[in-house]
Amino acid sequence: MARYEKPDYWTLRAKKEGYPARSVYKLKEADEKFGLLKPGGGVFRVLDLGAAPGSWTLYVLRTLASRFQNGRAFLAAADLAPLSREYGNREYNGHVHGRDLFEGDHFFFMQGDITSQAVRDALVSRGPYDLVISDAAPATTGNRSVDTFRSLELAGTAADYAASSLRPGGNLFVKVFQGGDAPALLKKIREQFTTGKSFKPASCRSESFETYYLGLGKK
Ligand SMILES: C[S@@+](CC[C@H](N)C(=O)[O-])C[C@H]1O[C@@H](n2cnc3c(N)ncnc32)[C@H](O)[C@@H]1O
Numbered sequence: 001m002a003r004y005e006k007p008d009y010w011t012l013r014a015k016k017e018g019y020p021a022r023s024v025y026k027l028k029e030a031d032e033k034f035g036l037l038k039p040g041g042g043v044f045r046v047l048d049l050g051a052a053p054g055s056w057t058l059y060v061l062r063t064l065a066s067r068f069q070n071g072r073a074f075l076a077a078a079d080l081a082p083l084s085r086e087y088g089n090r091e092y093n094g095h096v097h098g099r100d101l102f103e104g105d106h107f108f109f110m111q112g113d114i115t116s117q118a119v120r121d122a123l124v125s126r127g128p129y130d131l132v133i134s135d136a137a138p139a140t141t142g143n144r145s146v147d148t149f150r151s152l153e154l155a156g157t158a159a160d161y162a163a164s165s166l167r168p169g170g171n172l173f174v175k176v177f178q179g180g181d182a183p184a185l186l187k188k189i190r191e192q193f194t195t196g197k198s199f200k201p202a203s204c205r206s207e208s209f210e211t212y213y214l215g216l217g218k219k
Helices: 009-016 024-034 055-067 117-124 144-165 182-192
Strands: 044-049 073-079 107-111 129-134 166-177 193-199 210-218
Touching (some): 009 024, 024 166, 055 073, 073 117, 107 117, 129 144, 144 210, 182 193
Parallel strands (some): 044 129, 073 107, 129 166
Antiparallel strands (some): 193 210
């Protein structure tokens, strides 16, 4: 059995807590540490890029549903692949929402390429956002420099969305494979935000070369 096929602590926990993927704990840790989904004035708006199968999407929807009243929060999400929608009304942590979290005006999903103009127009027009999160990652080839280059293109796309559609004071949380020109992206984030830093959540596989960049407080 390949190393990645063996279910680990985080995979088993995700299954138990009703999430389609272990990646949810990366966002959860960042949210708990940096207060990404904190209530503010007005409708709190989030953009989720590279969202499928939908663990981050569900985490955001569940968190917003518990922290905000109806109509006080909105999430837009996009991915090349569809979401695993059967998780929308599942029980989690002993709690069941009375409705399917993927249904309603508080949520918009578009299946498509986040680098395309059609997706960009649809997402930007639903902003401005308080938070942009991107877990978008290329299908890996095993060639580290190719994978790093493609990951960096997607992370740069997320940073462009943040530049054009984040409100002043808003935050960015984006996945990036370490290597290549990644430091140049962090430098750009530092120019656009009050704080820019690298953050590797505990649930990242130790052998993985992925990490996350945070931009806190858009200027
Ligand atoms: C690691 S997965 C995201 C996991 C997700 N955050 C979750 O918690 O379920 C990376 C995703 O990036 C998506 N992706 C890669 N390139 C993309 C692109 N150009 N446009 C949209 N989505 C893309 C892939 O389809 C894949 O679903």
